[in-house]
Amino acid sequence: MSNSTLLIENNLDRLRDAISVGFEKAASGLSEMVGRKIEVISPSLRIIAIEEMPNLLGQADEAVVAAYVRISGDITGHIMLIVSLDTADELVEMLVGPRAQRASTLDAMEQSALGEVANITGSFFLSALSDATSLFMQPSPPALIMDMIGAALDVPLAELALSAHDALIIDTLFISDESRIKGIFLVLPDTGSTRLFVERLSGQDG
Amino acid sequence: MAEQRTVTVGIGEVFVTRDISLVLVGYGLGSCIGVAAYDPTIKGGGIAHIMLPNSKEASSSISGCRFADIAVPTLVQELSKLGASPANIECKIVGGAQMLTAPGHEDSFKIGQRNIKAVREILLQYGIVPKAADTGGTQGRTLRLFIDSGRVFVRTVGRGDVEL
Numbered sequence: 001m002s003n004s005t006l007l008i009e010n011n012l013d014r015l016r017d018a019i020s021v022g023f024e025k026a027a028s029g030l031s032e033m034v035g036r037k038i039e040v041i042s043p044s045l046r047i048i049a050i051e052e053m054p055n056l057l058g059q060a061d062e063a064v065v066a067a068y069v070r071i072s073g074d075i076t077g078h079i080m081l082i083v084s085l086d087t088a089d090e091l092v093e094m095l096v097g098p099r100a101q102r103a104s105t106l107d108a109m110e111q112s113a114l115g116e117v118a119n120i121t122g123s124f125f126l127s128a129l130s131d132a133t134s135l136f137m138q139p140s141p142p143a144l145i146m147d148m149i150g151a152a153l154d155v156p157l158a159e160l161a162l163s164a165h166d167a168l169i170i171d172t173l174f175i176s177d178e179s180r181i182k183g184i185f186l187v188l189p190d191t192g193s194t195r196l197f198v199e200r201l202s203g204q205d206g
Numbered sequence: 207m208a209e210q211r212t213v214t215v216g217i218g219e220v221f222v223t224r225d226i227s228l229v230l231v232g233y234g235l236g237s238c239i240g241v242a243a244y245d246p247t248i249k250g251g252g253i254a255h256i257m258l259p260n261s262k263e264a265s266s267s268i269s270g271c272r273f274a275d276i277a278v279p280t281l282v283q284e285l286s287k288l289g290a291s292p293a294n295i296e297c298k299i300v301g302g303a304q305m306l307t308a309p310g311h312e313d314s315f316k317i318g319q320r321n322i323k324a325v326r327e328i329l330l331q332y333g334i335v336p337k338a339a340d341t342g343g344t345q346g347r348t349l350r351l352f353i354d355s356g357r358v359f360v361r362t363v364g365r366g367d368v369e370l
Contacts, residue, residue: 051218051272060234061348063363068306143308147363150234151346154257155305157217158237158317161257161272163265 005047007198008168014201016045019187022128023172026185029124030117034094036176043172050161053153053169057082057184060150065106067118068143068155071126073136075197077189078156079125081118082149087182091117106146115142121174121185133200156188164191210352215240215253218272222252222284226354233348235301237318239274239325239341240349242298243281243334244356245290251353254281258317259324274324282332292332298358298370299325300349302341318342338370 008015023040031038054060065088069079083091092106093099095113106114122139130137145152160167170187189197215221215232222243223230232240232255244251254277258264261273271277282292302322322341329336340347340360348361359367 051216054217054234061346061361068311070311141308141310143306143311145305147236147305148234148346148348151236151238151303151305153234154236154238154317154346158257161218161268162263163268165268 005166007195007202008047011198011202012045015198016043018129018132018201019043019045019170021132022125023185025128026121026125027174029120030174033117033120034091034181036094036181038174038176038181041173041175043170045168045170047166047168049166050157050164053157053167054150056169056171057149057153057186060153061148063147064149064152065114066145066147066149066152067115068145068152069118069122070140071122071137071189071193072140073138075129075135075137075189075193077187077193078159079118079122079139080152080156080186080188081121081183082152082186083181083183088114090181106144111144115144118142125185125187129197133197135197135200160188160190167191168194210354215255217255217257218270218277220252220254220271220277220280220284222250222281222288223353224248224250224288228353230351230353231348232300234346235349236303236305236346237301237321239299239301239321240347241278241281241325241329242300242349242351242358243285243290243295244297244351244353244358245285245288245294246296246356247291247294248289249353249356250285250288250290251351251356252281252285253349253351254278256321256325259320274321274328278325278328282334292334295332295334296356297329297334297336298338298340299336300340300347300358300360300370303343303345303347305344305346307344340370
C-alpha cells in the first residue's frame with residue numbers, strides 16, 4: 001500500500017465529511033437550477049485499481065450523457081456527471097421547456113443546458129471543498145459526451161493511468177422523487193492532489 | 207451450433223483462448239484500443255484492451271497491459287503459447303477515438319491517435335499488418351471477437367453491430 005493510500009485510509013472520515021458537504025451544496029445548487037428538490041444518496045469513497053473503474057458503473061457500453069469538467073488550481077482532477085438518456089431528456093425539459101419529440105441527439109441549446117448542470121454542480125462542489133481546505137480549485141467549462149459510458153470514462157482514466165495504479169473514486173447518486181432524475185456525480189482527483197487535499201483536511205501541511 | 211459464452215476483456219487486460227464457444231468482448235472503447243488477434247489455423251484468438259501507448263511515458267512504478275508496448279507483445283506471445291504463429295495471426299484494431307471535442311477541451315494528449323500509431327508500430331515488429339481497422343473518429347465502440355470463426359463485429363451507439 002502506498003503512503004498516499006495509507007494517508008487517505010487514515011483520514012477517510014474527515015474526507016467523507018468534507019465530500020458530503022460538497023455533494024449537499026452541489027445538489028442544492030442543482031435543485032435551485034431545475035426548480036425541483038434534488039437529493040444526494042449514499043456518497044461513497046473508494047480507492048480502487050483504475051482498471052476496475054468502468055465496471056463500477058454498469059455495463060461499459062450503455063449509452064449515456066456525460067458532462068466532463070476538469071479541475072485546475074492547487075488541486076487537479078476530473079469531475080463527471082453521468083446521466084441516462086431518459087434523465088438527460090427530463091433535465092432538458094426542466095431547463096428549456098417541453099421538447100417536440102424525444103430525440104437521441106440534443107441540439108446546441110439543449111447541450112449547453114446540460115453542460116450548465118455540470119457547471120453548477122461542479123462549481124458548488126468545488127467551492128465547498130475550497131472552504132474546507134483553503135485550497136484553490138477551479139472548474140473548466142463543461143464538455144458534453146453523448147456516448148458509451150466506458151468510452152466517456154476513458155477521458156479521465158487515460159490521464160490517471162499514467163501516474164497511478166489506483167485512484168480515489170468519489171461518487172454519489174442525485175435523485176428526485178418527483179421525476180425520473182437520477183445521475184452519478186463522479187470525482188477523480190489526480191494522485192498528488194488527493195494527498196495534498198487529505199493533508200490539508202487532517203491539519204498536516206506536507 | 208454450440209452455445210456461446212461471452213467473456214469481457216476489461217481495460218488493461220489481455221485474454222486469449224482456443225475455446226470455440228467463447229465470444230470475447232471489449233466494451234465501450236473510447237480513446238482505448240481493442241486489438242483482436244486470430245489464428246485461423248488453430249482456431250484460437252484473443253483481445254488486448256489497451257489504454258495508453260507507451261509504458262515509458264508513465265511514472266516508473268506503473269506498468270502492465272494498460273500500455274500498448276506491453277499488451278501487444280503479451281497478446282502475440284500468449285497466442286503463440288496456444289500454438290499460433292505470427293505469420294498466421296490476423297489482427298483487427300478498433301477504437302482510438304477522440305472523446306472530447308468541445309472547444310477548449312480538444313484532447314491535447316491525442317491519446318486515441320497515439321494509441322492507434324503505437325499499436326500499428328508494435329504489431330509491425332512481429333510482421334503483422336492489421337487486416338482491418340475501425341479507428342479514430344469521435345465515437346465509442348464495442349468490439350466482439352467470435353472464437354469459432356474469427357469474425358469481428360463493432361458496435362457504436364445508434365448503429366448496432368457491423369462486421370469488420
